[in-house]
Structures are given as C-alpha cells and as structure tokens.
Amino acid sequence: MLLSRKSLTPRRCLYLASLFCCLVLLAAAHWWWLAHLPIRQLWMPSGIAELLVFLIILVTLVFTQMVDLPKPIYLLLTLGFSLWVMSAGVDVMDEITRQPLWLATWGEDMVRVVGMAITALGFFRLLEHFVRVQGQLEQLAHFDPLTQLGNRRFFQMQAERMQDEGLSLLMLDLDHFKAVNDNLGHSAGDAVLRDLGALLGRSSAPGYPVRLGGEEFAVLLPAMAEDELLHYAEALRLAVAKRLAPQLELTVSIGAATLLPGEGLDGLLSRTDKALYMAKHGGRNQVALAQREEPPLWRQGR
Numbered sequence: 001m002l003l004s005r006k007s008l009t010p011r012r013c014l015y016l017a018s019l020f021c022c023l024v025l026l027a028a029a030h031w032w033w034l035a036h037l038p039i040r041q042l043w044m045p046s047g048i049a050e051l052l053v054f055l056i057i058l059v060t061l062v063f064t065q066m067v068d069l070p071k072p073i074y075l076l077l078t079l080g081f082s083l084w085v086m087s088a089g090v091d092v093m094d095e096i097t098r099q100p101l102w103l104a105t106w107g108e109d110m111v112r113v114v115g116m117a118i119t120a121l122g123f124f125r126l127l128e129h130f131v132r133v134q135g136q137l138e139q140l141a142h143f144d145p146l147t148q149l150g151n152r153r154f155f156q157m158q159a160e161r162m163q164d165e166g167l168s169l170l171m172l173d174l175d176h177f178k179a180v181n182d183n184l185g186h187s188a189g190d191a192v193l194r195d196l197g198a199l200l201g202r203s204s205a206p207g208y209p210v211r212l213g214g215e216e217f218a219v220l221l222p223a224m225a226e227d228e229l230l231h232y233a234e235a236l237r238l239a240v241a242k243r244l245a246p247q248l249e250l251t252v253s254i255g256a257a258t259l260l261p262g263e264g265l266d267g268l269l270s271r272t273d274k275a276l277y278m279a280k281h282g283g284r285n286q287v288a289l290a291q292r293e294e295p296p297l298w299r300q301g302r
C-alpha cells in the first residue's frame with residue numbers, strides 16, 4: 001500500500017507535533033498581540049477559501065509523512081509543505097485580524113513562494129524517481145536478468161506484435177548443458193548462458209533473441225522463406241559452435257518454423273518445439289525445419 005501508518009515513525013510524529021505547536025503559537029500571537037488591530041470575518045467566502053487551502057496543504061503534508069520516499073525527496077517535500085502550510089496559516093489569520101504589512105509580506109508571500117518552490121523541486125525529483133522505477137520494473141518484467149535478453153513475456157508480446165506481418169521462429173537449446181553445470185559448477189553454467197545471450201544479441205539481426213527459460217532460447221524473425229530460414233539458422237548454429245566457449249566445445253540444436261496462413265502463435269510454437277525435439281533426437285548440433293503436415297526436413301550440421 002502506498003500510504004502506510006508504519007512510515008509514520010516516532011520522529012515523524014514528533015515533527016508533526018512540533019509543526020502543530022508552531023501553528024498554535026501563530027494563532028495565539030494573532031489572538032493576543034494583534035487583537036488591537038481591526039477584527040475581520042473568517043466566515044466570508046475568501047476566508048473559507050483560505051481555510052480550505054490551509055487544510056488541503058496540511059493534509060498533504062501529513063500524507064507525505066505516511067509514504068516511504070527516498071530521503072532527499074522526503075526532506076524537500078516536508079520542508080516545502082511546512083513553509084507553505086505556515087504561510088497558509090498566516091493567510092487564514094489575516095482573515096481574522098488585520099496584519100502589519102511586514103507580516104503580510106514576509107510571513108505570508110515570501111514564505112509561500114519559497115515553500116512552493118521547494119515543494120515543486122520535490123515533485124520534480126519525485127517524478128524523476130517514478131520514471132526511473134517504472135523503467136526498472138519494465139526491465140524486470142520483460143528482460144531476463146542473467147542474459148539481458150527479452151524473457152518469455154517479452155517474447156509473447158513481440159510475437160503478437162509481429163504476427164500480422166508474418167514471422168519465423170527459431171528455438172535453440174544448448175546440447176548437454178547439464179554436463180557444464182555438473183563438471184564446472186553452476187556459476188560456470190551461468191557464464192555460458194550469459195555468453196550465449198551476448199552472442200545471440202550480436203548475431204540475430206534483424207531478429208529478436210529471447211531467453212525462454214533454462215538453457216532454451218528463441219529468435220523471432222520477420223517471415224522468411226524456408227531456404228532463407230534454414231540458411232540463417234545454420235549460420236547461427238555454426239556461430240555458437242565456433243565462438244561460444246570454444247574450449248568446452250558446446251553446440252546447440254535448433255528448431256525452425258515460419259507461421260503458416262491461418263495459424264496461431266500456439267501452433268507455430270508447437271511445431272517449432274517439435275522440430276527442436278527432432279533436432280535433439282537426431283543427434284543434436286543440427287537444425288530441423290518444421291512443416292505443417294509432413295515430418296521435419298533434416299539438415300545435418302556436423
């Protein structure tokens with residue numbers, strides 16, 4: 001929850017209590033020291049409007065104390081609202097008793113201008129903070145933290161976006177990756193996945209490489225003819241065999257498919273997945289092209 005009483009720490013309560021005391025002192029000063037000046041009516045429309053302004057700023061200040069904000073933003077908003085609420089208090093008092101000019105000028109106008117300026121600065125900082133946090137959330141929601149590639153959600157969004165124009169899909173799965181983890185440890189396995197992500201990022205233009213999960217990756221491509229798609233996938237397979245941790249001699253199996261007329265994304269995914277399965281069971285380190293009715297065409301890569 002945005003507003004939480006937990007944020008209202010004893011220190012913040014003490015601060016609010018001090019501010020309340022200042023406001024009471026301000027009212028008392030007007031009552032006793034300025035009582036000789038002509039008394040005005042608070043219950044005129046302008047008086048009620050000023051009372052409302054005072055209350056709105058006061059309530060906003062209290063709410064500010066109930067939100068967990070970065071400290072510099074919290075301090076700016078609290079200082080700005082405090083000055084502003086004091087000036088609004090002086091403004092309300094002005095409706096009860098006439099004030100000397102110095103008080104109306106310095107206690108009201110100047111303090112209000114400074115308070116509003118500091119509050120505005122606090123709000124700019126707050127907006128900057130929200131935009132930054134929004135970017136971070138977007139990154140977390142759509143990108144895989146290990147490889148920095150898009151994740152499954154990004155894949156789904158991007159595939160839906162490209163669907164109308166037609167699209168081709170490659171699904172890639174590292175061969176015998178478990179052995180890397182088992183022999184060299186999980187962090188070595190992570191490093192391999194990171195390197196594969198970087199390699200796909202460099203080699204997948206004009207496609208969108210994503211990590212679907214584990215050691216399974218995909219590349220979304222604009223629709224390609226079968227020959228072209230095979231050629232592209234083959235180049236990617238060779239790039240992995242040649243450049244991904246050469247000392248480990250890692251390879252990748254690839255399933256490839258192009259969206260057929262009237263076919264949905266689920267159909268495309270299922271065909272590509274089957275083609276990948278066939279590539280694995282055909283001996284790995286190869287590309288298999290999926291077709292609608294017929295069994296996959298094989299392309300031996302060794």
Ligand SMILES: Nc1nc2c(ncn2[C@@H]2O[C@H](COP(=O)(O)OP(=O)(O)OP(=O)(O)O)[C@@H](O)[C@H]2O)c(=O)[nH]1
Pocket residue numbers: 146173174175176177178179181185186187188189190193213214215280284
């Ligand atoms: N280091 C690391 N390993 C992962 C991650 N996600 C999944 N794995 C590992 O990936 C391995 C996948 O193993 P398998 O499904 O047996 O596949 P494989 O060993 O590549 O064998 P084939 O796919 O049949 O060639 C498992 O050991 C998982 O623990 C990850 O984020 N980091």
